[in-house]
Amino acid sequence: RDGIAGISEKLKLVEKQLQEELVKLPNLPSDRVPAGRTPDDNVVIREGGSKPTLPATAVPHWDLIKKYDIIDFETGAKVTGSGFPLYKGKGAKLQRALIQYFLDFNVDAGYTEYLPPFMVNEASAYGTGQLPDKEGQMYYMPADNFYMIPTSEVPVTNIYRDEIVKELQLPIRMTAYSPCFRREAGSFGKDVRGLNRVHQFEKVEIVQLVHPDKSYEAHEEMVNHIERLLQSLELPYRILNLCGGDMSFTSALTYDFEVYSAAQQRWLEVSSVSNFETYQTNRMKIRFKDGNGKTQFAHSLNGSSLALPRIVACLLENNQTEGGIKLPGVLHRYFGADTIS
Template identity: 80%
Template sequence: MLQVNVIRQNVQEVKERLNVKNFKNMELVDSVIAMDDERKRLQLEFDTTQALVNSTSKEIGGLMAKGDKEAAEGKKKAVAELKAKLQPITEQLSQTEAALQEALVQIPNLPSTLVPAGHTAEDNEVVREAGVKPALYAGAKPHWDLIKEYDIVDFETGAKITGSGFPLYKGAGARLQRALVQYFLDYNTNAGYTEYLPPFMVNEASAYGTGQLPDKEGQMYHMPADSFYMIPTSEVPVTNIYRDEILKAEQLPVKMTAYSPCFRREAGSFGKDVRGLNRVHQFEKVEIVQLVHPAKSYEALEEMVTHVEKLLASLELPYRILRLCGGDMSFTSALTYDFEVYSAAQERWLEVSSTSNFESYQTNRMKIRFKDENGKTQLLHSLNGSSLALPRIVACLLENNQSERGIELPKVLHSYFGKETITK
């Protein structure tokens, strides 16, 4: 959530940056300022009236001590009249603050000046590309055929148990999932990230804090009896660990990693792009999250991009890094880099990670702050990235490494999986 004072002090710049995200409701920016003006007016009226109540009340004691009961009764009447005025002011102030809050959460984060203009994924910038696209042998197949041939993922039984889009991993498929999760966590903790295993359900406050509510409410699985949400990513519970806390400067940066299953309704998804493991309702992912000093967040973002890039390179998969344009960014992000791996059998790029700087947009909602060297309380900046999401990684590992002998895994996974090759 943007800070009101940032909007007030930079109205034109705010509108220009929002235009990069193709934000259409610019009138909302002016409404926020108008509502904040009204809030300030009401607050001043309340404070002035309350001060009169306090000062007049003090006079009553003095008058009573002097024995001037008549004057004291007059002051009591005046206090009662002033207190009667406070009630409607309080109600108006509460209503104005609620309306202001509601307006603020409808305004997306401001994109960084590094964000390119654009409307769709076609306008994203390719930062760099690396790795060699494999030349597959004549009998090569896409992963949705390979998982049946090797009997490692069962979508039909998953659909029987739950529904479409909930895969059942078995045998070598389950073992590969476990191996990847352990490797990703080891890789992250070796880089200084502290491992967490968070709850897989969150309350409304947590979902609101990271921006899933109200922006992505339709994409989350909701349990209305308890008002809990199944997490779409471990970013949500992990970032909320420090909600409503003030950290010390020497605690920074806070670096966290977590494994979790992720649950997404993926409403409106259909067609060839969602076949097999390309898009599912439940999947496993390892996440990295950082809370950093505001002056160091873009340095931290580059560090995280390099971290994810080296992880992908270790899997020996061809990949590319994209800088997302304004129209393809999330509501909460200030700058996002997407990582895609090349699927040789599908002959297309598949997204496996998004690494983003949210600046103070999330931390303002969660009130995650720190004391700077001058003792002043400031909002931290939050960042997160996938390190990595498993389904499309698995799809590309199967497709790109298939041979007549089996699926030949990259060297880095041999000790984790316990074998070099997945065989029939």
């Protein structure tokens, strides 16, 4: 009997060690993913909008925010540290206008709005795949074993963790605003100057839980939704199908949206739309019962709709005139004016 107990304990240890190794494995890429290892291997699907012709006096957004006194990086650094911008006056108002417009746009398309917690426990971070892959990139509070969220995808998708829904409930469409916290260690120079890369930023997210047979149809629907949102902001954009080497740890297929920054003369990523298939739902045990009474894993998808810092950067740069920053028509009602001056 003692021998059997000893073998049982050894088996449990081996199973634990095996599980610890298995969770380090990434998702399998879809056959729709182009081969490649670097961003140079990503494939442009399509482009939209027109790149603006700027006046000779045009400057990048980090000069515009000083000119109009709308974002204060120095005071943000004093209060917290580098990479924590302080929005004020019309800068704070523009943030609020964009967040409300994005949420309204998503809700009008059939998404249910949530305001989730901005901290999650270890199980939630594991469920969406942030752990163990991105552990070093997340802000962690060891006293509580909580993580500051890098995206609202984490708390929103975990709403259905350990649940079995009816097939008729699918698709489940959710949207949420949240601040996002990322350590983002690494590069320097123009890639991180101004709003190009920060440690805290605002983002609106869309998440779907769908039938496995419908997930690629849902992915295309989400891509089209975000494309319409960018078109409404009158920003030049392009959509890229990411190669296998440039995709996230958890994704089976990812399309990135980039917006053209006219003063910087470069493309800036503002959204990723990903299909995770069963990678996340398997970890979170998100299932549905089909018409035959069989329990299956749903597929999960998410997309940024949209990330604000680079959208703000491009709106400022692309719409600068001698008389101020001309805002797109869809924002006039939310901002209460048509110009930042």
